[in-house]
Amino acid sequence: MTMKTLKRILHIAGNDLRIMVSDKVYFFWSLAFPVLFIVLFGLLYKGGGNGPAVAELTVVNRDQGRWGAYFLEKVKSPGVEIKAVDEEPEAYNRLLVLPADFSAKIEARAAQSLALKKREDASTEAAARVEARLFQAIARVISELVLYGEGDLLKFWDGHPEFRELVRVKTRFPENTVTVVPGGFDHSIPGATVQFIMMMVMIYGGVTVMEDRKKGVMGRMLFSPLSTGGLFQAKLLGRWAMGMIQALILFVVGKVFFKLDLGNVRLSLLVIAVFALAMAALSVFIGSLVGKEDLIIGLAVLLANVFAALGGCWWPIEVVPAGVRQAGMISPAYWAMDALHKLRFFQGDFAAILPHLGVLLGLSAVLSGLAARYFKIRD
Amino acid sequence: MLEIKSLTKSYGDVLALDHFSLELKKGEVLGLLGPNGAGKTTLISILAGSLRDFTGGVSFLGKDLFSDRSLKNRMGIVPQDMAFYEELNAADNLLFWGGLYDVPRADLKKRAAEILEMVELSGRSKEPVKNFSGGMKRRLNTAIGLLHKPDLLLLDEPTVGIDVQAKVSILDLIRKVGAAGTGVIFTTHQLAEVEDTCSRIAIMDRGRILAQGTLVELIRLVGEKDIVEITGEFAAAAFSEALVDLDGDGVELLSASDNQAALAVSDTDRIPKILDRLFRRKLAVTDLKIKTPNLEAVFLKLTGRSLRD
Numbered sequence: 189m190t191m192k193t194l195k196r197i198l199h200i201a202g203n204d205l206r207i208m209v210s211d212k213v214y215f216f217w218s219l220a221f222p223v224l225f226i227v228l229f230g231l232l233y234k235g236g237g238n239g240p241a242v243a244e245l246t247v248v249n250r251d252q253g254r255w256g257a258y259f260l261e262k263v264k265s266p267g268v269e270i271k272a273v274d275e276e277p278e279a280y281n282r283l284l285v286l287p288a289d290f291s292a293k294i295e296a297r298a299a300q301s302l303a304l305k306k307r308e309d310a311s312t313e314a315a316a317r318v319e320a321r322l323f324q325a326i327a328r329v330i331s332e333l334v335l336y337g338e339g340d341l342l343k344f345w346d347g348h349p350e351f352r353e354l355v356r357v358k359t360r361f362p363e364n365t366v367t368v369v370p371g372g373f374d375h376s377i378p379g380a381t382v383q384f385i386m387m388m389v390m391i392y393g394g395v396t397v398m399e400d401r402k403k404g405v406m407g408r409m410l411f412s413p414l415s416t417g418g419l420f421q422a423k424l425l426g427r428w429a430m431g432m433i434q435a436l437i438l439f440v441v442g443k444v445f446f447k448l449d450l451g452n453v454r455l456s457l458l459v460i461a462v463f464a465l466a467m468a469a470l471s472v473f474i475g476s477l478v479g480k481e482d483l484i485i486g487l488a489v490l491l492a493n494v495f496a497a498l499g500g501c502w503w504p505i506e507v508v509p510a511g512v513r514q515a516g517m518i519s520p521a522y523w524a525m526d527a528l529h530k531l532r533f534f535q536g537d538f539a540a541i542l543p544h545l546g547v548l549l550g551l552s553a554v555l556s557g558l559a560a561r562y563f564k565i566r567d
Numbered sequence: 568m569l570e571i572k573s574l575t576k577s578y579g580d581v582l583a584l585d586h587f588s589l590e591l592k593k594g595e596v597l598g599l600l601g602p603n604g605a606g607k608t609t610l611i612s613i614l615a616g617s618l619r620d621f622t623g624g625v626s627f628l629g630k631d632l633f634s635d636r637s638l639k640n641r642m643g644i645v646p647q648d649m650a651f652y653e654e655l656n657a658a659d660n661l662l663f664w665g666g667l668y669d670v671p672r673a674d675l676k677k678r679a680a681e682i683l684e685m686v687e688l689s690g691r692s693k694e695p696v697k698n699f700s701g702g703m704k705r706r707l708n709t710a711i712g713l714l715h716k717p718d719l720l721l722l723d724e725p726t727v728g729i730d731v732q733a734k735v736s737i738l739d740l741i742r743k744v745g746a747a748g749t750g751v752i753f754t755t756h757q758l759a760e761v762e763d764t765c766s767r768i769a770i771m772d773r774g775r776i777l778a779q780g781t782l783v784e785l786i787r788l789v790g791e792k793d794i795v796e797i798t799g800e801f802a803a804a805a806f807s808e809a810l811v812d813l814d815g816d817g818v819e820l821l822s823a824s825d826n827q828a829a830l831a832v833s834d835t836d837r838i839p840k841i842l843d844r845l846f847r848r849k850l851a852v853t854d855l856k857i858k859t860p861n862l863e864a865v866f867l868k869l870t871g872r873s874l875r876d
Contacts, residue, residue: 192669196666199663199667200667202651207654207655210654211654238657243617244663297647348644353846402646403649403650404647404649404650405650405651407617407646407648407650408644408646408650408651408664408711409615409667410615410616410617411615411617411642411644411646411670412639412640412667412668413636413639413667413669414638414667415636415687422824506654557760566617
């Protein structure tokens, strides 16, 4: 591809984009309407699913002895971050207070109770994670005390590092058991984004391809030195860019107004980019095959809603029965949403979403091939 | 500049172009006249690169038109469809369409302003095109084809569906473009348009050129004669007798009555001779009208049907 060809492709794609985004109706359906979905489904599924990746635990350590600090070292983990403060604060998510006689009671082998407080609207999932970690730490300290009695435990560890982790809690569930239910805005924003990329790219992308064909606009473009292949790439690029811009704006709105956390922004954008490419190809394909605006809109709304529901855009796919989850795999939205959930809620990395990217890339290739094969420039 | 050699194109059993050949020189304005279905749009579509599966060849500026894509930078094409973006204004449309050709961005803005002036749209260049009248849209459609200063301009029925004022404006533009050195081919089925605008006319039907030349040449080509109507003071018999020896020498007596007669002459050069014969016989002539035969008659004679059929 020469520079001149690339310039022409970018010129056409940029013009398509400019026309689309300058349409007020497009603005409403692409950006304002999805925000309604974000709020609706974000609030609806806020319940246990919006826990942060690392649960913060505010600790007031009033202990006069050495066991308080020792115990807190046991509580620390990659999923629990301890925030030490001197006085009990007014605002906290989760709070643990170690009393002044914490060490004294341990050494006296006297019973004591610790209170873990949770702010009413803080994540229950995070509180449960902290609670489990506390039980784990208590079990360890008790085990150590039983095993080593009155000896100097810290000195003992130096010679016996293999005994450092006496108590380990390993969670074992059957395969595919859902241990975390995504929810809240971190679910609803990507959900609405994926759904409305599907709907709006198909509608606007498809209708404009159809109109440009019927009005002879695409035919006229080929009077220039541009090739048919170049024109196809320009149309594909314009529609892909439309989906990406829509996603970027929704993510920014989500970040500013709903504290959106995508887990891994770059990989999330990569998922959206590949998904938008598949939808761009589908829109060119539909725009080439269908000759009526109403039909394109009807088809796009139907497909986008069915795919959104099956793919987990409205409700987390993790809450539906396994059979329905498997059926959802026919939806392109499933692969995008599942990859986004892996990145945000399941500490997934590039390797975790590789199969999803593969499926979406394959789908993009197939749809692009079909769109290119049936790309119609004139009626 | 442009040489079309034996172009043949079929749609199924229908022959749209039948060994069509044509040459066009720089600055020449050629009107391609023909009824609907004559093959005019097919020809333009092939030249524009929109149609494939044809035989024959086209040489443009000494190169094969279809093997060198960069030649499209030297061609401007104005399709029948109003093919532009109605959502954009006229200036933005020109900048968009001009951007598809190899015209530097700075030159493009200047050229767009010039073209808008030429087509008398500069006053409304910032208004969305969807608010334009049909005539204004046609002018914009034409302007887009001219923006990159092509050597060859192809216009497919550029005056369809517009008012007289807009039509005059577009035809005037075509004349100016030709005068500036651009070769122009425009298709139409409006006789008056080619008569007034073109330096050469080709009459086309059923995919072939039936005749071509200047208006005068065309009329002569088919043996059409000027009609001379004479009014005076004479008897029909005397009038006929005075001209009897000119019959067959380019003069044909069509009708003669007392004080009025009509003749067909192959050339208006014959008129002094006719008057001389009448004066010698003391036949008074008070009025003489020459009616040039029109293209409609030529077309009728060539195709056996009216252009409007």
